[in-house]
Amino acid sequence: MKNIFVDGYNVINSWSELNKIKEYSYESSRNKLIEILSNYAVYRNYRVFIIFDAHMVIGSIEKKERVNNNVMVVFTKEGETADSFIERTVNDIGRSVEVCVVTSDSLEQQVIFGRGAIRMSSIEFYKEVQSTRVNIQKRIHKGYSKKKFELKDSIDTDILEKLEKIRRSE
Template structure:
């Protein structure tokens, strides 16, 4: 199973829709990003770790929250998202398929050297938007399969009579 590591604030600062939300509240942009990515990993069947810096938060301890195949991590005081991702990729990068999502070129180089592939935040944005469209199509297709139209259940003569009644109004 593919594992994705996402530099959360890097993505928020790169995606047009999340940049606007961030102007009002980082919390709102985090919640929105997490919601979008929950749908993405559920559809794709990937594991994902979204990492948010808490390096400048005095007394901060590392926090992890699991939501299905999605893990949200807030780093501890003094630890950047980059440091956390590098450490994790170093541990698993050559044993499993890992992709790091960040537009930080130095971070991309380091994680690539440790066995991960990389994708910029903007490339990932386009990938997620494309996947959202596929999800919508799949939902519509399933809805259409389950519809139960009256005209599909009655005989042709009755259907003609009903149509005449409808037109005579």
Template sequence: MKTIFIDGYNVINSWPDLKYMKEGSFGGARQSLIDILQNYSSYKGYKIILVFDAHLVKGAIEHKEKYGNLLVVFTKYGETADSYIEKNVNKIGRKIEVMVVTSDSLEQQLIFQRGATRKSSLEFYHDINSVNSRIRDRINPELAVKRNLLEDNIENDEIREKLDIMRKST
């Protein structure tokens, strides 16, 4: 079974949907990411370890929550998500198939040296969207043919062009 380590706050700050959500509530963005990853892990059959920093929260102890194949870890005070991931990838990276999702370039180099593959947060975002499309198409094949795209409902050409430029830049 493939194991994926994910730097939670790195993903939240990289994914457009979650980045804007966190402005209202980090808790809401975290829960949304957890829900998304539960679906993904169930569909793909991967073990996912989602790691959130608590290194700046005085007195924080390591806390874990399990949701099927998804393990959510809040690090202890003084421990970053990067250090937690490095330590655990070092233990298993050359024994089983491991991938790390982060856009931190230094972290990507370190985990690669420890036997894991890496994927940027935005690359993973596109993977998630692709899987979500396949899930929707499988659930209701009629919807796969009859798409209701936002761009089809925007009458103002200038707004449609700006949205298209934004979509292409991510």
């Protein structure tokens, strides 16, 4: 299973739809990102870690929240950036699993690449997520269009025969 580490605030600042929400509420933009990436992760069967900086929050301790089997949200502890959390975690994982790191920070991309992870910019990731959203919508639409409900499927055959006789006699 592919593991994707996402620098949450980097993505929020790069995606226009989330950046607009952020103007009103950081919490709302975080929740929207989590919702989008939850759908993405389940559809693709990826494990996604969304990391948010809390390094400037005095007294903050590291918090991890499992959203579902595929998504984990991490708030870093005081003094730790999302970049340093990602670097440490990717270093601990080693090269034993497939890891992709999503950030537009070029220095972070170089460090991560040196540790064996694939790197992807926030904009590249946006395009991939959008493509997945389109595929999900197509699949939903296709599922609904296949299910055509007709009257004959929901009523008793005796009643259906009587209705048919009435229809033909007029």
